[in-house]
Amino acid sequence: MNSDVPIVKDLVLIGGGHSHVAVLKQFGMRPVTGVRLTLVSRHVDTPYSGMLPGLIAGHYAPDDAHIDLERLARFAGARAVFDEAIGLDPSKKVVLFRERPPIAFDVLSINIGSTPHATVPGVASHATPVKPIDRFLDRWMDVQERLRTATGLRRIAVVGGGAGGVELLLAIQWRLRTLLAGEGRSDTHLHYALYTDTETILPTYNDRVRRIFGRVLGDRGVKVHVGSAVTEIRAGQLCTADGLVHAADEIFWATHARAAPWLAASGLGVDSAGFVRVGDTLESVSHSHIFAAGDVASVDGHPRPKSGVFAVRQGRPLADNLRAALRGRALTDYRPRRKFLSLVSTGNRHAVVARGSFVFQGEWVWFWKSWIDRRFMRRFNELPDMPELDRPRAGGRGLDLDGASSISDSSFRCGGCGAKVGATVLDRVLRQVQTSTRDDVVVGIAAPDDAAVLRVPAGRDIVQTVDFFRAIVDDPYVFGQIAANHALGDVYAMGGTAQSALAIVTVPFGPEDKTEQMLTHLLTGAVAVLDKAGAALVGGHTSEGAELALGFAVNGVVDPARVLRKAGLQVGDSLILTKAIGTGTLFAADMRHRARGRWIVAAIDSMLQSSRDAARCVTAHGATACTDVTGFGLLGHLVELLRASSVNAQVNLAHLPVLAGAEETVALGFLSSLQPQNIRASRAIEDPKGLASEPRFALLFDPQTAGGLLAGIPAAATTACLAELRALGYIESAIIGTVVAQADEVERVRLSS
Numbered sequence: 236m237n238s239d240v241p242i243v244k245d246l247v248l249i250g251g252g253h254s255h256v257a258v259l260k261q262f263g264m265r266p267v268t269g270v271r272l273t274l275v276s277r278h279v280d281t282p283y284s285g286m287l288p289g290l291i292a293g294h295y296a297p298d299d300a301h302i303d304l305e306r307l308a309r310f311a312g313a314r315a316v317f318d319e320a321i322g323l324d325p326s327k328k329v330v331l332f333r334e335r336p337p338i339a340f341d342v343l344s345i346n347i348g349s350t351p352h353a354t355v356p357g358v359a360s361h362a363t364p365v366k367p368i369d370r371f372l373d374r375w376m377d378v379q380e381r382l383r384t385a386t387g388l389r390r391i392a393v394v395g396g397g398a399g400g401v402e403l404l405l406a407i408q409w410r411l412r413t414l415l416a417g418e419g420r421s422d423t424h425l426h427y428a429l430y431t432d433t434e435t436i437l438p439t440y441n442d443r444v445r446r447i448f449g450r451v452l453g454d455r456g457v458k459v460h461v462g463s464a465v466t467e468i469r470a471g472q473l474c475t476a477d478g479l480v481h482a483a484d485e486i487f488w489a490t491h492a493r494a495a496p497w498l499a500a501s502g503l504g505v506d507s508a509g510f511v512r513v514g515d516t517l518e519s520v521s522h523s524h525i526f527a528a529g530d531v532a533s534v535d536g537h538p539r540p541k542s543g544v545f546a547v548r549q550g551r552p553l554a555d556n557l558r559a560a561l562r563g564r565a566l567t568d569y570r571p572r573r574k575f576l577s578l579v580s581t582g583n584r585h586a587v588v589a590r591g592s593f594v595f596q597g598e599w600v601w602f603w604k605s606w607i608d609r610r611f612m613r614r615f616n617e618l619p620d621m622p623e624l625d626r627p628r629a630g631g632r633g634l635d636l637d638g639a640s641s642i643s644d645s646s647f648r649c650g651g652c653g654a655k656v657g658a659t660v661l662d663r664v665l666r667q668v669q670t671s672t673r674d675d676v677v678v679g680i681a682a683p684d685d686a687a688v689l690r691v692p693a694g695r696d697i698v699q700t701v702d703f704f705r706a707i708v709d710d711p712y713v714f715g716q717i718a719a720n721h722a723l724g725d726v727y728a729m730g731g732t733a734q735s736a737l738a739i740v741t742v743p744f745g746p747e748d749k750t751e752q753m754l755t756h757l758l759t760g761a762v763a764v765l766d767k768a769g770a771a772l773v774g775g776h777t778s779e780g781a782e783l784a785l786g787f788a789v790n791g792v793v794d795p796a797r798v799l800r801k802a803g804l805q806v807g808d809s810l811i812l813t814k815a816i817g818t819g820t821l822f823a824a825d826m827r828h829r830a831r832g833r834w835i836v837a838a839i840d841s842m843l844q845s846s847r848d849a850a851r852c853v854t855a856h857g858a859t860a861c862t863d864v865t866g867f868g869l870l871g872h873l874v875e876l877l878r879a880s881s882v883n884a885q886v887n888l889a890h891l892p893v894l895a896g897a898e899e900t901v902a903l904g905f906l907s908s909l910q911p912q913n914i915r916a917s918r919a920i921e922d923p924k925g926l927a928s929e930p931r932f933a934l935l936f937d938p939q940t941a942g943g944l945l946a947g948i949p950a951a952a953t954t955a956c957l958a959e960l961r962a963l964g965y966i967e968s969a970i971i972g973t974v975v976a977q978a979d980e981v982e983r984v985r986l987s988s
Contacts, residue, residue, distance in 0.1 A: 241745040242271040244561055247330060247340040248313075249320050250347035251281035251304045254528035256615050257550020258344065258557060259304075263311035263618075270561055271749075272313040273338060275320050275330060279305045279832035282368045285544075285608050288580045291375065292406040293413060294605075298831075302615045305832025309825060310618045314709040317836060320347075323501035325522045335712045336667070336759050339752050342560045344526040344553065345511060346546070349492035357468030362394070362486040365403060378485055383414050388424050390482050392473055394465050395489030396431025397439070398579050401448055403489050404429055405582030408455060427457045428483070430475065432464035432490075437579075443594045444579070444587060451581050494531055506533040515568035517553050524560055528553045537571050545571055547611070578604045618828050663751055668758045670765065670772040676735060679773035687773035689735055695792040700725035703739050703786025707822050707940060708839065711753050714785060715760025717842045721941040722787035723768055724863035727850035728944055730799040731791035733768040736761075738775030741784040750779075757785060768847060799850070799946075803860040804880035808974040809953040813849040813960055814841055814943025815967040816869055816934055817897025819907030824900035834896030841894060841967075842941035848963045853946040856956035864942035868913040870920070870935040870984065872945055877919075877982040880947075886972035888931045889988045897937070898930040909938040921985040932986075943967075947974055 246267075248255045251274065262272055282290070286300035308315035316338065322331035329337035349366050358364065363378060365371050382389055393404040404427060412422045429436070429452065436452070436459060437445050452459055460475070467474040473483040494509035504512040504521030511527035512520045513534055519525040520535060529546035552569035559566050578600065580586040586601040587594065670680060678688035691697060702722040706714045719736070726733050738761065742753050754777070762772055770789070821838050824830035846863060853861060860880055862872050869891075877884055913936040926932050943965070948956050953970060960968040977983075 240269055242743065242749045243269045243746060244341040245271050245273065245339055245749070246342045246557060246561060247273045247275065247338055247344070249275045249330060249343070249345045250529075250531070251276035251278070251302070252346035252348055252529040252531075253283070253546035254550045254553050255344065255346040256281065256302050256304075256307060257547070258554040259307050259311040259313060260615060261551065261554035262313070263307075266312055267558060267561060272311060273316060273340075274304065274308045274311075274313045275316045275318065275338065276304055277317070277319045278369045279303070279315075279317055279836045280369075282372060283608065283612060284368060285604075285611070287368060288402040288406040288582070289605065289608075290372075291403065292409045292580075292582055294584065297372075299609070299612070302612065303832040305835050306618065306825075306828050306830065307615055308709075310828050316710050316712075320497075322497045323503070325502055325525060334763075336756050338756075339748070342524045342526075342557060344528065344557060345498070345531055346527070346529045347495060347531050349510075349530045350495055355465055355467060358488055361468045361470055362488040364488040365395075365399060366492040379410065379414075382411055382425065382485065385424070388426065389484045390426045390428065391485045391487075392428045392430060392481070392483035393487045393489055394430045394473070395491075396429060396433055396436040396459075396461065397489070398437060398577070400429065400431070400487075400489035401436060401452070402580055402582075403487060404457060405451070405455065406580070407487070408457070409582035427455070428460060428481065429457055430460045430463050430465055430473065430481075432462065432476075434462050436461065440577070440579075440589060441592060441594065444589050447587055447594070447596060448579070448581070455582075492530070498531070508533075515570065516556050516566035517549060517569060518556065518560075518566060526553060526557065526560075534571065544576070548572075580604070620827065664754045664758060667755050668762055668772075670762045671769070673734065673769075673771045676771045676773055679735070679771055683774065687735065687737065689773070689790060692792055694794070696795050696798070698726050698729050698731040698791035698793050699789070700791075701739075701786065701788040704784060704940070705741075706783040706785070711756040711783060712760035713839060713843075714783065715757040715762075716764050717839070717941055718785040719761040719764035719768075719787060720843060720845055721865065722789050723764070723770070724846050724865065724941060724944075726789055726791035727846045728799060728861050728863040729791075729793060730797050730850060730854050730861070731793035732847075733765070733770035733789060733791045735771050735773045735790045736765055737773060737788040738777075739786040739788065740775060740777045741780040741782070742777065743781065743783055744779050753783070757783075761785070761787070764843075764845070767845065797854065799854065799858060799861040800879070801860055801862055801876050802879035804876055804882050804947040804974045805859050805949070806882060806974055806976050807950050808859055808947035809950055809970050810873070810884060810886070810972040810974065811853065811946050811948050811953070811957060811960070811968060812864070812869070812892060812943055812971050813846065813853075813946075813965045813968045814844065814864070814939075815892035815894045815897075816864065816937055816939055816942065817894035817900075818842060818940050818942070819868075819910065819937040820897050820900045820905050820934070821894060822940075823907050824896075824903065824905035827905065829903060829905065830900055831896055834894070834900075837895050844941075844964070846944050849944050849960060849965055849968075852959050852963060853944060853948060853956060856952040856959070857949050859947040859949065861944055861946040864939050864945050866909060866938045867916070868909075868936045868938050869945070871913050871916045873984060874916050874919050874982050876945065876947070877977075877984070880974075881977055883975050883977050883983040883985070884972050885975055885985045885987060887987050888926055888929065888935075890969050890971050891931055891934065892967040892969045892971075893931065893934060897934060901930040901933045901937075906933070907938050910936055913938060919982050919984050921983050924986065924988060926986050926988055929988075 280301040289295045290300040320330050393400050415422045464476040473481045499505045499509050510533040513532050517526050528549040556566045576590045578588045584601045587596040588600045675690040678684050864872050
């Protein structure tokens with residue numbers, strides 16, 4: 236969030252479907268000045284439906300068939316919010332969530348796919364729905380392992396005779412057959428059945444295609460039940476409308492899907508299945524500036540099957556119309572083709588292609604389809620390096636969006652009084668942000684004054700610390716959580732408990748409503764962390780600037796007899812690190828679109844994990860010294876402990892807990908801007924085995940945000956301490972070395988592997 240152009244309009248995309256990935260790519264190639272783009276998605280990786288059968292059959296690796304939304308959003312300059320939208324208020328123009336504050340929009344687009352049509356009793360409890368695909372893939376791995384290890388008879392049923400159901404069954408069968416063959420086992424104990432309420436399989440295809448797949452299913456031993464509507468599913472049983480009860484150990488639900496219920500509940504115009512009705516422009520027929528595409532959309536006058544091919548084709552016209560809506564220009568009609576190419580695979584590397592009455596089949600069709608699919612995926616996973624854009628200032632030679640002319644250029648905005656945010660904005664924000672109360676907070680936000688007044692509990696000393704840094708993620712709610720957690724780390728590292736916090740905020744220039752929204756998200760996220768810590772937000776200072784930044788001055792209290800210090804390490808102590816390292820290199824790579832989204836999400840999850848319970852644990856096991864690992868990197872903070880304790884240490888590089896992807900990004904040369912300064916501590920290293928060329932060596936200097944605790948634990952308590960840490964959720968906790976006697980006046984860290 237670093238720009239001298241005020242944000243004057245918000246474009247929000249709900250869902251990471253095929254249409255929206257095209258929108259992100261288009262906006263990344265041609266940004267719109269003054270528009271903040273936000274992507275809301277449940278998952279960081281979105282599956283491509285065209286490669287789903289090949290993924291299930293084992294022809295593709297997961298990365299082959301998924302688009303990395305975090306990296307694509309970074310390329311597009313979009314704020315990525317990995318959360319699930321649960322509602323929409325079109326009148327207030329906000330998207331609703333379970334926990335985080337609503338996200339406002341000026342223009343909205345929905346591309347969330349569909350959900351199971353689960354009106355049949357028992358589907359939710361006893362079947363595995365294919366839609367939504369991301370959730371199906373999460374469950375498929377468990378089902379696959381269950382079937383792979385089965386020894387007795389297992390009956391596998393797929394409900395749905397369309398292309399999706401037929402392809403799914405054949406892919407499952409091929410995958411299990413090849414897995415078992417690789418283990419020298421037969422799959423004869425696995426029996427397959429297909430159920431459909433239509434009188435034939437593949438009812439939307441011509442007779443030749445149906446005959447081809449009828450032969451394939453017969454040759455593969457699949458029992459096909461046509462005209463057999465499923466009326467109920469029980470544990471291990473499937474009931475059909477003819478009154479028969481069929482045994483089924485694993486049931487996959489691949490019938491027609493419906494839209495998420497919250498779409499209709501929001502007041503949007505929907506069809507009988509709950510899908511958003513849109514016109515030829517893909518704009519909602521009931522609400523202007525709300526668009527929908529892909530499976531979730533029903534285009535009036537142009538009924539089409541729910542197929543990824545239509546979602547892909549809607550991407551470019553959707554992007555064009557979103558630009559037009561933001562500019563206040565006329566929208567352009569999009570007319571879907573009546574005839575389209577359909578490719579259906581048979582599980583193995585063989586497929587059938589149909590268009591109208593033309594039908595071809597063979598291995599060449601599968602490889603041709605695979606070539607098309609891989610080319611499509613490369614468009615979104617192999618992103619070009621974009622140069623720093625010389626973005627025009629609002630009202631200048633760039634796009635003059637409505638409202639931009641009312642905002643003064645940032646270079647002429649007053650810097651006096653800290654360029655404070657307006658009092659009315661702050662009042663509204665603080666009314667929305669509810670912080671916890673404490674008896675020892677005499678004067679705070681509940682009754683604001685010139686300063687906060689705190690009472691120090693009897694028999695306690697005060698612990699004070701301050702941290703402040705610019706945003707490392709584009710989601711202000713998540714950044715608020717990270718910044719608060721980072722600031723609290725110093726209090727925990729000294730054995731204290733948090734009492735209060737003063738916020739220090741810099742928000743980008745912009746209209747009042749955009750500033751208010753950002754502050755609300757930022758402080759709501761921060762307060763969520765402070766509340767769990769038992770700390771009250773008692774005030775702070777806000778100012779305007781070129782980029783979002785946040786920090787906290789935190790007060791804590793501590794028992795004077797139980798203060799953890801850096802001094803105190805004893806020879807023979809074990810060095811325990813409670814979190815994995817690597818945030819610096821990962822975010823350096825992320826800025827260049829070279830980090831995988833799941834790496835970044837895992838790093839964020841680590842930064843959001845509080846060190847409060849870890850501090851209590853190491854204290855209870857007799858910690859002799861402790862510090863939190865932050866900006867100076869692991870080595871810098873370790874040297875501080877060694878210097879204060881007049882000891883040396885042996886550190887095993889192989890035992891360092893490392894965040895997923897950190898070794899890869901270091902090896903590619905992505906280092907944090909603080910890395911060169913931290914490398915000065917390398918004079919303390921003794922490297923007898925020549926380990927300096929290994930990626931983990933560079934990670935010793937990697938600066939951390941909201942890193943873990945580094946503590947010295949007596950050898951006798953080490954095993955119990957480590958076991959308790961992992962039980963508390965610090966699963967990356969590790970013994971990284973041992974404290975040894977000081978050999979000379981210089982603090983030495985001897986490396987081993």
